[in-house]
Amino acid sequence: MQSGSPACYAPASAHGAIKEIFEGVFWVRGSIPLGLGCRMDRNMVILREGEDLTLINPVRMDDAGLALMERLGNVRHAVRLGAFHGRDDRFYVDRYKADFWCQVGQTRYSEPQATREIADGVPPPVAGSRFFVFTSATQPEAALLIERHRLLLTTDSLRDLSDWGLTNAAGGLLLRAFGLRRKLLIGRPWLKAATPTGGSLEPDFRTLLQLEFDHLLGAHGGLVLGNAKALVTAVVDETFPANEPTKGPSTVQSQGGAR
Numbered sequence: 068m069q070s071g072s073p074a075c076y077a078p079a080s081a082h083g084a085i086k087e088i089f090e091g092v093f094w095v096r097g098s099i100p101l102g103l104g105c106r107m108d109r110n111m112v113i114l115r116e117g118e119d120l121t122l123i124n125p126v127r128m129d130d131a132g133l134a135l136m137e138r139l140g141n142v143r144h145a146v147r148l149g150a151f152h153g154r155d156d157r158f159y160v161d162r163y164k165a166d167f168w169c170q171v172g173q174t175r176y177s178e179p180q181a182t183r184e185i186a187d188g189v190p191p192p193v194a195g196s197r198f199f200v201f202t203s204a205t206q207p208e209a210a211l212l213i214e215r216h217r218l219l220l221t222t223d224s225l226r227d228l229s230d231w232g233l234t235n236a237a238g239g240l241l242l243r244a245f246g247l248r249r250k251l252l253i254g255r256p257w258l259k260a261a262t263p264t265g266g267s268l269e270p271d272f273r274t275l276l277q278l279e280f281d282h283l284l285g286a287h288g289g290l291v292l293g294n295a296k297a298l299v300t301a302v303v304d305e306t307f308p309a310n311e312p313t314k315g316p317s318t319v320q321s322q323g324g325a326r
Contacts, residue, residue: 076158079129085136088290089216091115093139096232097126099154108232109152110286112220114193114213119143121192122165123211123220124286127155144168144192149222150175150206151257152286168192170200170207185209199278201271204261212278219280223257223287225299230289251291251298253306269307276300
């Protein structure tokens with residue numbers, strides 16, 4: 068099933084079991100080594116529609132994990148929602164010959180090449196869902212709303228670090244050094260990297276708050292079950308004081324359909 072040399076893929080790192088959190092929505096808590104003994108958690112979501120699986124923010128699993136996933140269905144799509152998450156995309160695209168979704172302008176991970184682009188007006192691969200694009204961001208960043216469950220999937224833009232998952236002690240110290248705390252937040256490193264010079268991402272976040280969601284799961288941290296929109300509103304208000312200027316529009320994309 069797999070093409071290419073195994074040497075071109077990052078090895079599987081520590082991860083947990085596949086856990087169903089809503090009907091047809093599965094969560095894998097994974098990790099990524101950061102060097103010097105530091106390890107940070109990261110999340111993958113598996114969406115099942117019939118026999119088809121869509122991987123959101125792919126995280127490579129070991130052989131046992133892959134075998135369990137393959138019992139759920141057939142991997143048809145791999146979706147990169149954020150520019151800084153792409154370490155394991157090529158592994159899954161090559162192994163399962165999956166369609167690969169991302170925005171244009173990828174520089175951190177230039178491979179694999181997109182076969183489907185996340186852009187305004189493009190329906191997602193899963194029915195009853197919609198993309199949200201941070202149109203003002205200097206680094207590609209999107210979110211996916213699973214409307215039937217009122218679940219918002221994000222990457223680095225929003226994450227609940229109340230639960231650091233598989234982040235180890237050394238990794239926790241590194242995260243604190245970057246200003247990341249154990250709470251729901253907009254990460255400072257990402258915000259700095261994605262904000263245009265002289266601009267603000269506040270309009271994007273205000274537009275995101277027009278979406279109807281109750282739950283939130285980012286590419287790092289834990290699952291927010293219930294009251295997520297109110298919590299995100301408070302975070303946005305805290306991050307962007309009322310006297311800070313705002314510039315630039317944002318876009319909510321069209322209703323998704325099966326592909």
